[in-house]
Amino acid sequence: MFKKKRFIAVEEKIAGITGKNNIYSDDIELMAYSYDAGISKAIPEAVISFDNINQIAPVIKILYQARIPFLPRLAGTNLSGGTIPLKSGVILNLSRLNKIYQIDTTNNIAVVEPGAVNINLQKELEKFGYFYAPDPSSQKVCTIGGNIGENAGGPQCLKYGVTSNNIAKLQIITPEGDEITLSENDIGPDLMSLFIGSEGTLGIAIKAWLKIIPKPKIIKTCTAAFLTIEDSINAxxxxxxxxxxxRALEAMDKTCVDASKNIIKSPYPEESEAMLIIELDCDYENKLEEEIQQVKHICDNCFSNFFRIANTETESEALWAIRKGAYPAMARLAPNVLVEDGVVPRPKLPEALKKIKTVINEYNLKASILFHAGDGNIHPNIIFDERDIKKVKIVKKAGYEILKICIDLGGSISGEHGIGIEKRVAMNWLYPTATLELFQKIKKSFDPENLSNPDKIVPVSLDSRKTISSKKYSPDNKILTNLLNEVKSKYREGVESIIIGSNSNLNKNIKSKSNILKLDELSEIIDLDRENFTVKAEAGIKISRLKELLKASKLYPALPDYKGTLGGLIAANHFKGIKDILLGIDIMTSNGEIHSFGGKTLKNVAGYDVVKLFIGSMGAYGIILNATIKLDSKNRLKDIKTKEPNTVEKNPFFFDFKPGKYQKRLKNVFDPKNLFNSWLYGDNQNESEIGKENIFSFKEYALDKLHKQNELFKLDGQNKNK
Ligand SMILES: Cc1cc2nc3c(=O)[nH]c(=O)nc-3n(C[C@H](O)[C@H](O)[C@H](O)COP(=O)(O)OP(=O)(O)OC[C@H]3O[C@@H](n4cnc5c(N)ncnc54)[C@H](O)[C@@H]3O)c2cc1C
Known part of the structure; x- marks a missing residue:
């Protein structure tokens, strides 16, 4: 009742912006917004719809001033309770804001409102011979805003990346009502990537510039069946x-296919236990035919008992209908479905699936298992009836055990569905308390009053009694231990440091060398996982050396020829394509805390995307100690069409950096005393230890270096064109 009064106090003001008809507060209407596709429920105080995007900022300002919580909601298909109004408050229903403003085939960009339904956009793009890569299985109803909120993936993401790899620019309303634009071309830390996947907790995207891709000339879908799940993963x-x-490598088990049988005719032999759908695309018929034959040969060698190539689009759609219809098919068998979303490094899939099946059997549950075989993302679909409270408890318990299995195997608790409410507790098993506190501070830097989708993602009570030892990169070598001690001692004394990679001419210009934290001694490969196609290397390793070492193992990172270090390339955002291959980083903050983000899994949406935030952070948020990057068995850099090497004009170096309000607040989260590369954020550069003269020479040096770099890239480009 009190809560309703809270809204009544601002209702008229809001109605002045949106019109009375756009505000819903009847009990029955509110009930309709009290649940989403997950299993949690809570009733909002009011629901507000909008006729145009310009109404959102003024409404948020009113809610912010009245301290009324709010959350953006679209189709509500997130499977983690992301749109449940935990602290009551107001649901901002954005689904009518569904305009597709522009499809620009010259710059390969589509400009849309958040309520644009994914499939409707795809249909429009089809008319121009284009597509947008993220294609969640829920694409018939889910929206671009929801995809941004969750950093959604989909079958095509194996080849073309998830949402955060496919957005060029976002217009955002922050929880305080500020309108800001974030772009991949911004100088400085990658705030846009931090926002993507933040589940409405850092604000609301009101307009998105999406990267669109010309449709490949030929797309072929094949399917294979196997007698065991292990054989399918092996293939x-x-x-x-x-x-x-x-372009897709999807898998499902027999239970999925059986559940679909009443709706869709299964082509698979009865005794098959696992099926793969393999979709390939190419501009050249011969090459594609060759790859299909290779795929068939591999499946044969892995004991497949069935292989079929779809010859027409209708045949292809029929194969996909079983995969994409698996969730609705399971939903027909019982009132509720719990869909888990753990992810493991791909080679761990057989072990993960075996253990997950044991849990399902032990608890006597009925579940089908779908998995994105290419990226190790597993979706057990457990059916139950929520009216049976005992069963609900068992299902939740089983769900948590499944997530623990994924963590134990070096994976994560969510590949694409987000944390919301339903996986919050599991964040305690994945991250140490200090890292969760860092996430809380990130949230606070955007939303000081905890109003925008409050209490999601980060557990409300941080559980220091971890049941699983959460991952942490600990200093196990002398160089790192020395660095840690030096950073801690400088923190105590309040001494600033200049973070540099290697061979920097800066050295000679700095008055006091004791200020420099040079990282070139951290130059080892920590973990080369050939099966998983990932390498974890210390940040001070030179890119040229890394490439050379990997080449000897016939493994290739999609990195350009570059003279600097891995950490330098990330921190200075010297190569845009780094965003598509960077999977994890360990960092040291200025107080000597070490935090791990991401890891060896190809997808991971558990918590804020600090991995990408550090791209372009220029050493000012923390020291990147090491990075895990994705590898390939082919050197494909020349094939990456949209990822041009940087040019000076397109990506100026950090001397042009003028931190904005949120970059400054985030600096305060990671380095409150402004000790790392302090001149970048200092109010008065003259006060900085580095001194004005040195800033100038550093800038000149950087400019010179970047021009050289540019020349190098140009040469590289010319070679490629030959
Ligand atoms: C059958 C089924 C299959 C699925 N398959 C996939 C799949 O293949 N891949 C995948 O990634 N997911 C999948 N999902 C999950 C879900 O569809 C995605 O997470 C989708 O992106 C959610 O979109 P939505 O429009 O339903 O958003 P909602 O559920 O309404 O919102 C999702 C989150 O984003 C926030 N949000 C909404 N709008 C905005 C905005 N404008 N700005 C900022 N935050 C916002 C919300 O507050 C919420 O936290 C599936 C779900 C189902 C039920």
Whole structure:
């Protein structure tokens, strides 16, 4: 009742912006917004719809001033309770804001409102011969805003990346009502990537500039069946090892196919236990035919008992209908479905699936298992009836055990569905308390009053009694231990440091060398996982050396020829394509805390995307100690069409950096005393230890270096064109 009064106090003001008809507060209307596709429920105080995007900022300002919580909601298909109004408050229903403003085939960009339904956009793009890569299985109803909120993936993401790899620019309303634009071309830390996947907790995207891709000339769908799940995963792994990059590599078990049988005719032999759908695309018929034959050969060698190539689009759609219809098919068997979303490094899939099946059997549950075989993302679909409270408890318990299995195997608790409410507790098992506190501070830097989708993602009570030892990169070598001690001692004394990679001419210009934290001694490969196609290397390793070492193992990172270090390339955002291959980083903050983000899994949406935030952070948020990057069995850099090397004009170096309000607040989260590369954020550069003269020479040096770099890229480009 009190809560309703809270809204009544601002209702008229809001109605002045949106019109009375756009505000819903009847009990029955509110009930309709009290649940989403997950299993949690809570009733909002009011629901507000909008006629145009310009109404959102003024409404948020009113809610912010009245301290009324709010959350953006679209189709509500997130499977983690992301749109449940936990603290009551107001649901902002954006679904009528569904305009597709522009499809620009000259610059390969589509400009849309958040309520644009994914499939409707795809249909419009089809008319121009284009597509937008993220294609969640829920694409018939889910929206671009929801995809941004969750950093959604989909079958095509194996080849073309998830949402955060496919957005060029976003217009955002922050929880305080500020309108800001974030772009991949911004100088400085990648705030846009931090926002993507933030589940409405850092604000609301009101307009998006999406990267669109010309449709490949030929797309072919094949399917194979196997007598065991292990054989199907083995085939998937061998396809990737062979250097084939399918546009989709999906798997499902027999229970999925059986559940669909009443709706869709199954082509698979009865005794099959696992099925793969492999979709390939190419501009050249011969090459595609060759790859299909290779895929068939691999499946044969992995004991497939069935292989079929779809010859027409209708045949292809029929194959996809079983995969994409698996969730609705399970939903027909019982009132509720819990869909888990754990992810493991691909080689761990057989072990993960075996353990997950044991859990399902032990708890006597009925579940089908779908998995994105290419990227190790597993979706057990457990059916139950929520009216049976005992069963609900068992299902939740089983769900948590499944997530723990994924963490134990070096994976994560969510590949694409987000954390919302339903996986919050599991964040305690994935991250140490200090890292969760860092996430809380990130949230606070955008939303000081905890109003925008409050209490999601980060557990409300941080559980220091971890049941699983959360991952942490600990200093196990002398160089790192020395660095840690030095950073801690400088923190105590309040001494600033200049973070540099290697061979920097800066050295000679700095008055006091004790200010420099040079990282070139951290130059080892920590973990080369050939099966998983990932390498974890210390940040001070030179890119040229890294490439050389990997080449000897016939593994290739999609990195340009570059003279600097891995950490330098990330921190200075010297190569845009880094965003598409960077999977994890360990960082040291100025107080000597070490935090791990991301890891060896190809997808991971558990928590804020600090991995990408550090791209372009220029050493000012923390020291990147090491990075995990994705590898390939082929050197494909020349094939990456949209990822041009940087040019000076397109990506100026950090001397042009003028931190904005949120970059400054985030600096305060990671380095409150402004000790790392302090001149970038200092109010008065003259006060900085580095001194004005040195800033100038540093800038000149950087400019010179970047021009040289540019020349180098140009040469590289010319070679490619030959
Ligand atoms: C059958 C089924 C299959 C699925 N398959 C996939 C799949 O293949 N891949 C995948 O990634 N997901 C999948 N999902 C999950 C879900 O569809 C995605 O997470 C989708 O992106 C959610 O979109 P939505 O429009 O339903 O958003 P909602 O559920 O309404 O919102 C999702 C989150 O984003 C926030 N949000 C909404 N709008 C905005 C905005 N404008 N700005 C900022 N935040 C916002 C919300 O507050 C919420 O936290 C599936 C779900 C189902 C039920």
């Amino acid at each position: 998937a792994t061998k396809i990737i090892e062979a250097g084939i990059m399918p």
